[in-house]
Amino acid sequence: MSSDPWGRVDETGTVYVRTADGERVVGSWQAGSPDEALAYFKRKYDGLVVEIGLLERRVRTTDLSAKDANTAIEHLRSTVTEAHAVGDLDALVKRLDGLVGEVDSRREQRKVAKAKANDEAKTAKEQLVAEAEELSVSEQWRAAGERLRALVDTWKGLPRLDRKSDDELWHRFSHARSVFSKRRKAHFASLDAQREDARRIKEKLAQEAESLSGSTEWGPTAARYRELMSDWKAAGRAQREAEDELWNRFRGAQDVFFAARAEVFAERDSEQRENLTRKEELAIEAEKLLPVTDLKAARAAFRSLNERWEAIGHVPRDARPRIEARMHAVERAIQDAEESEWRRTNPEARARAEGLTGQLQAAVDKLRGQVDTARAAGNSAKADKLERELEGRQALLDQALKGLHEFGG
Template identity: 55%
Template sequence: MTTDPWGRVDDDGTVYVRTSEGERVVGSWQAGAPEEALAFFKRKYESLLTEVELLEKRLATTDLSAAQALASVQKLRDAVTEAKAVGDLDSLARRLDVLTERVEQRRIEQKQAQEEARAQAREIKERIVAEAERVAEETTHWKTGGERMRQLIDEWKAAPRADRATEQALWKRMSAARNAFSKRRKAYFAGLDEQREQVREVKERIVAEAEAIADSTDWGPTAGRYRELMQQWKSAGRADRATEDALWERFKSAQDRFFTARNAVFAERDAELRGNAEIKEKLLEEAREALLPVTDPREARVRLRDFQERWEEAGPAPRDVRDRLEGAFRRIEEAVRRAEEQEWQRTNPEARARAEATIAQLRDSIETLEKQLADAREAGDERRASQAQESLDARRAWLAEAERALAEMS
């Protein structure tokens, strides 16, 4: 009889394996020496050992699912239990027990991950559905709203799946939101067609009146009426594009006809007023030389009255230079007025008295603050000293400004 730590070969060729439950027959060997029999059945054990090691490695290094891993463990366990092999089968069984525990832990982890993934998918799709419902209920920008609704459908399709019941409930809301948006959009455009027809009628009336007054020579009131019609046109809204363009062309044509005729008449009138403009140009030069800069406000006022009378006598200027000339003359008038005000302020006894009182008050305040600063420094109170210094600096600046103002009155 030939023996081994894990098995033996009986004299009749029967091969046994030793386990914790005792010996059991694993085969017989008649073709050679007993040692060869043990080597043959040891190789079968080593094959099982390799399979167990491979499964351990797969479980440690891959994301093998718990269900697949459990099936593989059970298959190996059955193979070890019925193994026709010689070796430490109990050790293999214990290693399979450890693998079973690991697989169970993986099953728990994978189930938890699956639940978390479904919860995350539910949150993602609830957000998508909520936005779709908001778009369906609130948006009035139909083009961007439609594009966003299509994007949300694509986001839904690309998002991970939640559990079946949640998917069905959320898709029902998503579909309802999409249908609600489509109904609102259709209703809006149906109402828009009706509104555009109303706008067309309003603008037809505006155009008819514009064409009726196009040949008027009552320049002022008619120009005002065209401005009113333009305002009505803008506030009326828009018809469909083709109608809008055609009506605008008619309105603009009538308006251009009126203003072209008016401009021609005004141009003729302006030509007659060029002489007045030349007179006013010369008056401006003369007034600037005589009055600016203002050194004697009283004399400047007297001389200004003479220029004002001559300015009025010159008559109106053409429209293209009227604003420039009038603006330049007003600036001369304003310079004289400011000089008079400054002179009055300078010689006003009440203003001087107020300035002197302010200076006296500031000096008293500075004297008090200087004493407070000295006391604070002597007492070592840095915070109170800093506050006193800030107040003192401010009042010294105010005093300097007040003294400058008083000096200007002198």
């Protein structure tokens, strides 16, 4: 017979373990000495100690869920209770009881952390909604549009709330963006309508200018041309192609008339040479506006220069194309800057670019999730195939984002 504090082997080879509830049989040993029997069943106990230690480490160092942890604890508890091992089994049960307390404590901590994170996310989303609603009435079309897109990205990075709260806040957020988008679209549609109105007005002005080009009533006709020029400026800009074509007709008709008048009033050559000197000074001043860095300031400065230019009067005929070409070059550069600004803020082109980018982003996110799922399932071949497809979609997305960036987005 052999014995130690936690178990014994009787004369028949039956092995017992001692617990708080008394002894119970854990096995029978006939192949060797009683000491070897106790050693064997103690090794079984050591194995349980290792298993419990591993579970304790998992609970304390990983994100093992409370449900899975409790399932593992109960499994080990059953194993310990029925274990064919010799050792302090009661101590192992106490360790498992203590681990249950740790799991419960960690569950409460996670619950508190989750509630805190939810409150923070709700506050953050409420702030995003408030800012979006404020931006929805802005007329800073480009800046407000860029900020709203940034708010969308920020929203996507925040965790979801409970469904009711999240849906209500998203509805307000989405509505604010929709209001802004409709207002912006209406604004640019109005600009298009204004340009079409300007085209129709300038078409009539060009026709009248052409009808007057052969007049020999120098004073009244010159006065009428000045009125036509005022009407031309007041009409606003037409679409670029139409603006250039109509301007050439309008200005060409005036040139014909004033060239004829210049021939008749040759005695005014001296005055015209003085006009040329003054216009050359204005051309130099206008050319200093280039390159255009401040569109608003350049446009205002050029308008002032142009008014002074028109007030000066005619220059000698042979000098007119050269001096006017210099001034027109400055005007064209400012018009090009205006057209560039229009293209950057064109809502329909931006909307198409944003739509394509959104579709590609969704496809990339979906493929990335499928790759992770395949990897987790151990299906490497499928995961590799999906990754190759993901690389292609990502390349398209990068290209689309680059195009969107050209809009200032």
